[in-house]
Amino acid sequence: MERKRKKTGGSGSFLHWLPFYLMGLPGIIYLFINNYLPLAGLQIAFKNFNYGKGMWKSSWAGFKNFKFLFKTNDALIMIRNTLCYNVVWILLGMVVGVTAAILINEVLSKTAKKFYQTIILLPYLMSMVVIAYLAYAYLSPTSGLFTKIIENITGTAPAFYQESKWWPFILTFINQWRGIGFGMILYLSSILGIDPAYYEAARLDGASKWQQHKLITIPLLKPTIIMLFILNLGQIFRSDFGLFYQVPMNQGKLFSVTQTIDTYVYRALLQLNDVGMSSAASFIQSVVGFLFIVTANKIVSKLDENSALF
Amino acid sequence: MKTKSQKRWSLVANIVLSVSSFLALMPFLLLIIASFTDEEVAMTDGYTYFPAKWSLAAYDYIVGQAAMIGRAYGMTIITTLIGTSAGIVITALFAYMLAQRKLPGRKLLNFYVVFTMLFNGGLVPTYIMYVGTFHVKNTIWGLIIPNMLINGFMIMLVRNYFENSIPEELYEAARIDGASEYYNFFHIALPLSVPILATVGLMTGIAYWNDWQNGLYYLDDKGKHLYTIQNILNNINTNIAFLASNATAGVNLADLPTTTVRMAIAVVGILPILIIYPFFQKYFAKGLTMGAVKG
Numbered sequence: 001m002e003r004k005r006k007k008t009g010g011s012g013s014f015l016h017w018l019p020f021y022l023m024g025l026p027g028i029i030y031l032f033i034n035n036y037l038p039l040a041g042l043q044i045a046f047k048n049f050n051y052g053k054g055m056w057k058s059s060w061a062g063f064k065n066f067k068f069l070f071k072t073n074d075a076l077i078m079i080r081n082t083l084c085y086n087v088v089w090i091l092l093g094m095v096v097g098v099t100a101a102i103l104i105n106e107v108l109s110k111t112a113k114k115f116y117q118t119i120i121l122l123p124y125l126m127s128m129v130v131i132a133y134l135a136y137a138y139l140s141p142t143s144g145l146f147t148k149i150i151e152n153i154t155g156t157a158p159a160f161y162q163e164s165k166w167w168p169f170i171l172t173f174i175n176q177w178r179g180i181g182f183g184m185i186l187y188l189s190s191i192l193g194i195d196p197a198y199y200e201a202a203r204l205d206g207a208s209k210w211q212q213h214k215l216i217t218i219p220l221l222k223p224t225i226i227m228l229f230i231l232n233l234g235q236i237f238r239s240d241f242g243l244f245y246q247v248p249m250n251q252g253k254l255f256s257v258t259q260t261i262d263t264y265v266y267r268a269l270l271q272l273n274d275v276g277m278s279s280a281a282s283f284i285q286s287v288v289g290f291l292f293i294v295t296a297n298k299i300v301s302k303l304d305e306n307s308a309l310f
Numbered sequence: 311m312k313t314k315s316q317k318r319w320s321l322v323a324n325i326v327l328s329v330s331s332f333l334a335l336m337p338f339l340l341l342i343i344a345s346f347t348d349e350e351v352a353m354t355d356g357y358t359y360f361p362a363k364w365s366l367a368a369y370d371y372i373v374g375q376a377a378m379i380g381r382a383y384g385m386t387i388i389t390t391l392i393g394t395s396a397g398i399v400i401t402a403l404f405a406y407m408l409a410q411r412k413l414p415g416r417k418l419l420n421f422y423v424v425f426t427m428l429f430n431g432g433l434v435p436t437y438i439m440y441v442g443t444f445h446v447k448n449t450i451w452g453l454i455i456p457n458m459l460i461n462g463f464m465i466m467l468v469r470n471y472f473e474n475s476i477p478e479e480l481y482e483a484a485r486i487d488g489a490s491e492y493y494n495f496f497h498i499a500l501p502l503s504v505p506i507l508a509t510v511g512l513m514t515g516i517a518y519w520n521d522w523q524n525g526l527y528y529l530d531d532k533g534k535h536l537y538t539i540q541n542i543l544n545n546i547n548t549n550i551a552f553l554a555s556n557a558t559a560g561v562n563l564a565d566l567p568t569t570t571v572r573m574a575i576a577v578v579g580i581l582p583i584l585i586i587y588p589f590f591q592k593y594f595a596k597g598l599t600m601g602a603v604k605g
Binding site: 117 | 323399439491
């Protein structure tokens with residue numbers, strides 16, 4: 001505090017800015033280690049990786065890892081699952097989120113509003129491990145609630161964790177169950193930004209509530225909806241590792257409908273010790289995912305500069 | 311005056327949202343009831359909302375295994391505290407630097423952050439680097455550092471707050487009085503940005519409390535002593551025998567009330583969150599909306 005600003009410490013000098021750079025230094029170093037250094041490791045996808053030799057000394061493999069990867073069924077399955085679940089969930093989440101937001105905005109009691117919001121958002125707070133336990137309480141082969149109920153009705157207990165046919169629905173339900181509160185508050189914050197004068201005018205003209213939402217709320221939400229839609233599309237090559245790994249309990253029989261790029265990369269790397277295939281899949285995800293995000297952002301910045309990442 | 315149509319919509323909304331709230335809560339209720347169910351009953355009748363016989367056996371077991379569970383709790387608390395406080399400090403300092411409009415190289419530094427939000431090397435290079443170069447496997451740093459400490463979104467969020475909500479004149483006035491930049495940061499910027507830092511802290515804290523992925527990647531059999539509650543849950547999930555092999559006394563897996571104990575451990579894991587959640591719900595909701603649509 002004693003230090004007076006010296007004449008030489010004008011806004012152009014390095015000394016003047018030095019304190020700021022020092023403040024930013026820990027963050028710069030962290031991002032460098034966590035986000036930039038691993039980029040050098042992308043070359044592993046093109047190498048015959050050997051833990052003993054390390055990344056730099058392992059020999060080059062060309063596109064061998066990719067060729068092997070695409071010779072298996074796994075590549076097709078995991079890309080299909082990643083894309084299909086994402087598309088369905090983005091669309092579904094949009095409809096559910098907008099509907100929930102419009103509805104909660106219609107609740108007259110403030111206390112009730114707060115109560116609903118608190119409760120419906122609760123699942124979003126839980127880790128996927130906990131959610132896997134919740135699902136297990138219903139689906140467990142020996143004591144699941146649904147297993148027992150179906151057994152009592154039909155006489156045979158369904159083996160949820162052995163039969164893949166259930167899982168597209170189970171995963172979709174859990175995804176929506178967990179995400180509805182998030183979608184709701186997201187769209188609600190946009191709805192609250194709409195000028196009440198619009199509704200006032202519509203009411204005076206005799207518009208019904210239904211018409212008000214159709215002609216005012218939805219059209220005015222459109223920019224937000226489109227923005228979130230595109231931003232979500234940018235993430236379409238990524239999947240919620242926890243949901244696909246934890247909730248189906250890592251059961252091999254379910255892989256045809258539960259394997260995504262993220263679960264494959266993990267399993268190949270740490271369970272099968274196949275660094276080659278794993279890094280090839282990981283590489284594709286990084287690069288294609290990057291293209292998706294950049295394209296999505298280009299579109300978003302054209303529509304509304306403030307909503308774009310860059 | 312509320313019109314008839316408003317009341318009718320409110321009624322419909324109340325009904326739909328009541329059902330949704332009910333659906334949101336029911337699984338938690340089943341989890342809690344399952345943990346208080348008698349083991350025999352849970353085996354024959356399965357988990358139900360109305361068990362024929364209640365029991366505290368699962369919690370007895372947990373109390374008996376206080377060493378394992380307590381240690382895991384401690385790990386969860388330690389990683390959450392260290393990770394969150396370090397994360398907030400680093401994020402705030404970084405954001406403060408980026409918020410200096412005339413900082414030479416500001417554009418480049420901004421891009422340095424944004425790029426991390428667009429592209430990452432993925433699990434394989436990250437894992438191999440952290441394990442091979444930094445040797446975080448089976449250390450507490452493996453739980454705290456990889457991918458969790460700070461992230462671009464939070465930095466941008468705090469930067470925007472510094473830029474838009476704190477008038478530059480405040481700093482200028484302090485500078486004229488001879489204040490250093492560090493003084494400005496600690497005595498002007500920080501106190502005025504408590505709301506945003508609380509939000510960032512809350513989101514980071516929840517992320518640490520809930521994290522099991524770093525444990526999955528960076529802890530193996532030799533790192534069991536570092537398990538957090540989430541790691542224990544994750545391990546029991548795929549391998550119920552974990553309970554027996556890690557029990558303090560020589561416990562036989564067949565003697566374990568595994569059907570209910572797994573549920574009881576899950577309850578113990580989420581209890582703190584369930585208790586404090588209603589109080590910070592508002593900030594949590596705010597943090598989520600800010601993270602998704604900027605500003």
